Amino acid sequence: MQKEEMLARLIEQAEGDGAELVTLRAIVEEATDSGAERVLDRLGLADPTAQDDIDQLRELLRAWRDAKASAWKAAVTWIVRAFFALLLIGIAVRLGLGDLVT
Structure with missing residues (x-):
């Protein structure tokens, strides 16, 4: 029925x-x-394969979120490193250590 x-x-x-x-x-x-x-x-x-399709979509979404989080983490790490490098260069110039390099 x-x-x-x-x-x-x-x-x-x-x-x-x-x-x-x-x-x-x-x-x-x-x-x-x-x-x-x-x-x-x-x-x-x-259809019977719908559960597999949904599982694959969830896996793809999880991978996208992981990749996005890793990209943000890498970008922040590089920004912090660049800041500290510029800070060290500034300190070296302020102390007059630029003449030692040349």
Whole structure:
């Protein structure tokens, strides 16, 4: 029995029985399952390989985040090194040690 048929039968039963709580809960459950299946189908995630696709996307996103974090860390490291190098050069010039190099 398809989900739509099950939902239609539950609605008919609810109308006939005076809509008991159990029937209403079953209607809600079937409606949400049916809606979720429709959404997954529209997104192209209803096929059996969808879980593998999502796992690969998560892995790719994790790798991107790791690469981005490493790039920022390397950039900050180089900026700090350049700052200290300029600071040392400034100190050397201030102390008159520039003549020793030439």
